[in-house]
Amino acid sequence: MSICGSSEPEHKSVRRKAGRPFDASKRAAIVDAAAHHFFHYGYAATAIEQVAADAGVSKVTIYNQFGDKRALFVAAVERECEKLRGHFSIEHAAPGSIRDRLTAIGQAIVAFLFRPEMLQFERRIAAETEAEPAIGAAFLEAGPWRMKHGFAAYLSHAVSAGELAIPDPMLAAEQFVSLCKGMGDLERRFGAIVTPEQRDRRILGAVEMFLAAYGTTPSLAPTDR
Amino acid sequence: MSICGSSEPEHKSVRRKAGRPFDASKRAAIVDAAAHHFFHYGYAATAIEQVAADAGVSKVTIYNQFGDKRALFVAAVERECEKLRGHFSIEHAAPGSIRDRLTAIGQAIVAFLFRPEMLQFERRIAAETEAEPAIGAAFLEAGPWRMKHGFAAYLSHAVSAGELAIPDPMLAAEQFVSLCKGMGDLERRFGAIVTPEQRDRRILGAVEMFLAAYGTTPSLAPTDR
DNA sequence: GACAAGTTGAACGGCTCCGTTCAATAAAAC
DNA sequence: GTTTTATTGAACGGAGCCGTTCAACTTGTC
Numbered sequence: 001m002s003i004c005g006s007s008e009p010e011h012k013s014v015r016r017k018a019g020r021p022f023d024a025s026k027r028a029a030i031v032d033a034a035a036h037h038f039f040h041y042g043y044a045a046t047a048i049e050q051v052a053a054d055a056g057v058s059k060v061t062i063y064n065q066f067g068d069k070r071a072l073f074v075a076a077v078e079r080e081c082e083k084l085r086g087h088f089s090i091e092h093a094a095p096g097s098i099r100d101r102l103t104a105i106g107q108a109i110v111a112f113l114f115r116p117e118m119l120q121f122e123r124r125i126a127a128e129t130e131a132e133p134a135i136g137a138a139f140l141e142a143g144p145w146r147m148k149h150g151f152a153a154y155l156s157h158a159v160s161a162g163e164l165a166i167p168d169p170m171l172a173a174e175q176f177v178s179l180c181k182g183m184g185d186l187e188r189r190f191g192a193i194v195t196p197e198q199r200d201r202r203i204l205g206a207v208e209m210f211l212a213a214y215g216t217t218p219s220l221a222p223t224d225r
Numbered sequence: 226m227s228i229c230g231s232s233e234p235e236h237k238s239v240r241r242k243a244g245r246p247f248d249a250s251k252r253a254a255i256v257d258a259a260a261h262h263f264f265h266y267g268y269a270a271t272a273i274e275q276v277a278a279d280a281g282v283s284k285v286t287i288y289n290q291f292g293d294k295r296a297l298f299v300a301a302v303e304r305e306c307e308k309l310r311g312h313f314s315i316e317h318a319a320p321g322s323i324r325d326r327l328t329a330i331g332q333a334i335v336a337f338l339f340r341p342e343m344l345q346f347e348r349r350i351a352a353e354t355e356a357e358p359a360i361g362a363a364f365l366e367a368g369p370w371r372m373k374h375g376f377a378a379y380l381s382h383a384v385s386a387g388e389l390a391i392p393d394p395m396l397a398a399e400q401f402v403s404l405c406k407g408m409g410d411l412e413r414r415f416g417a418i419v420t421p422e423q424r425d426r427r428i429l430g431a432v433e434m435f436l437a438a439y440g441t442t443p444s445l446a447p448t449d450r
Numbered sequence: 451g452a453c454a455a456g457t458t459g460a461a462c463g464g465c466t467c468c469g470t471t472c473a474a475t476a477a478a479a480c
Numbered sequence: 481g482t483t484t485t486a487t488t489g490a491a492c493g494g495a496g497c498c499g500t501t502c503a504a505c506t507t508g509t510c
Contacts, residue, residue: 017479017484017485018478018479018480018483018484018485019477019478019479019483019484019485019486020476020477020478020479020484020485020486020487021477021478021479021485021486022485022486023477023486023487026486026487044269047466047467047468048467048468048469049467049468057487057488058487058488058489059468059469059488059489060469060470060471060486060487060488060489061486061487061488063468063469063470064486064487065486068469069468069469123351123352123355125415126348126351126414126415127348127352129414129415129416130267130348130416133416136414136415136416136417137415137416137417139415140411140412140415140417144408144411144412148408168430171407171426171427171430174407174408174427175404175407175430175431175434177408178403178404178406178407178408179400179403179404181403182396182399182400182403183369183373183399183402183403185410186365186369187365187369189351189354189361190350190351190354190361190362190364190365191354191355191358191361191362192361192362192365201396202396202399205393205396205400206400208438209400209434209435209437209438210434212434212437212438213433213434213437213438243453243454243455243508243509243510244453244454244455244456244507244508244509245454245455245456245457245506245507245508245509246455246456246507246508246509247455247456248456248457248507251456251457272496272497272498273497273498273499274497274498282457282458283457283458283459284458284459284499285456285457285458285459285500285501286456286457286458288498288499288500289456289457290456293499294498294499451510452509452510453508453509453510454507454508454509454510455506455507455508455509456505456506456507456508457504457505457506457507458503458504458505458506459502459503459504459505460501460502460503461500461501461502462499462500462501462502463498463499463500463501464497464498464499464500465496465497465498466495466496466497467494467495467496468493468494468495469492469493469494470491470492470493470494471490471491471492471493472489472490472491472492473488473489473490474487474488474489475486475487475488476485476486476487476488477484477485477486477487478483478484478485478486479482479483479484479485480481480482480483480484
C-alpha cells in the first residue's frame, strides 16, 4: 500500500505500452467525484455507481483504473493529503510583538483546523484508519506532524531572536496548538457549536500561558481581566 | 429522543398491564451484547441477528423491546454514558506538593482517556453524531464536560488554599487537560502508537507550564534538565 | 382456568451494493 | 490497416442485512 509516497515514483520514459492509454482527465474526474462522496457521505454510504455517474464515466472504467473500492478511497485520500501539504508555511518575518504574532498564528491555526471540510475529512480518515492503519499514518505525516515541524521551526527562530526561551521547541509547538484548540476540538467532533468568543478566549489564554512559560520579557498581563 | 435523561423517568406504580411482562434480564443481555458489537465493530458492521445470538435471544425479541436498530444503539450509548458518570471524582485532599498532585492527576486523566475501549467508544460516538447530534451531546455531557467541571472545582479548591492563582478555573481545567493530551490525542485516533515516555514528557511539560502560569511559588525548575 | 402479552424459530420480501461478464465501440500505437 | 487496449451500457450473480409476518409456546395477571 503506497499511500502518499512521492507523487510520481516511476515515470521513466519506459516504452508506453501499445493500445489506447488511460484517459487522465477521466481519472482526475473520478478521484474528484470519489473524494466528494467519500468525505461527504462516508465510505460505506458511497456507491461506486454514483461516483461513476458524477464523474461522467462508466462504472467499469473505475474498476479498470482502480480495481477496488478501497483503492479508490486510498487514491482520494492521497489527493487530499497532497492538497494538505501546501498549507503549512509560516512567515518567519512578521510584524508586531511576539504576543501579537502568536495570537495571529493561533487564530490562523484554529481557523484552518476548524473548517467544516477538515472536520469531515478527519472523521473519515479516523474511521478508516481502523481498517487501514496506513491511511491514518499518511494523514498524520501530511497534516499534523508537518504542521508541528513547521511551527517548531518558527519557534526556534524566535528563540534565536531572543524573543522566547524554549528548551524543547517540538513540545512547545504541541503545547501551543493544544491550548488553542482546547476542548473545542472535542466539542466540534461531537456536534456542539463552538462560538467565536470561545475560540478567542482559548487563543488568548493560550498566548498568555505560553508567554508565562516561555516568554523572555516579564509578562505584562498575568492576571488580565 | 431521550438520550441520557434521568434513568427512570416514570416508574410510578402504574397498574402493570396484564400478560407476561418484559424480561429485564434479557433486556440487559441484549444491551450488553449490542454495546459490545456496536463499539467493537461499528454500527453498520453490526448485525442484529448476531447481537441476538450473543444475547441468547431471538431477533424478534429485540425488535419487540427496542423497535429499531437505531434505538438499540441509543440504548447502548445510554448505558455506556451511565457508566462514564461514575468516573470523575478527584480527591480534594491528597498528599504531596501541588506539583506532585497535578502530575498524578495528569497521569490518571491520560491513563483513563487513552484506554483502547475509550478510543473505540469515541470513534463510534463521533461517527454517529453526524446522523444523530443528540448522541454527541449526551456524550459531551456525561464525559468531557463533567470531567471539566470536576477538575475546575478541584482547581478552585487549590486556589482557596493559596496554592494556585487562577483567574478562570474552567479555562485552566481545559488547558491542563489539553496540555496533557497534547498531540497524543490525534496520534492515537489515527493509529500511531504513543509511548509511555511521550506521555510522561507531555504530562511533565503540562505541569511545568501550568505552574509557570498559575503557580504562586516561584517555579523552581523553569529550565529543567 | 381464562386471558393477555412476551418469546421463539423460521421464513420471506425487499433493498442496496459490490464486483464481474460480455459484446460493441473508440482511440491510440505499430 | 492491424493490433492492442480503454470505454461503455447493460445485465447478472451473489451477498448481507433490515424489518415483518406467522404459528406455536411460555409466562405472567385476574
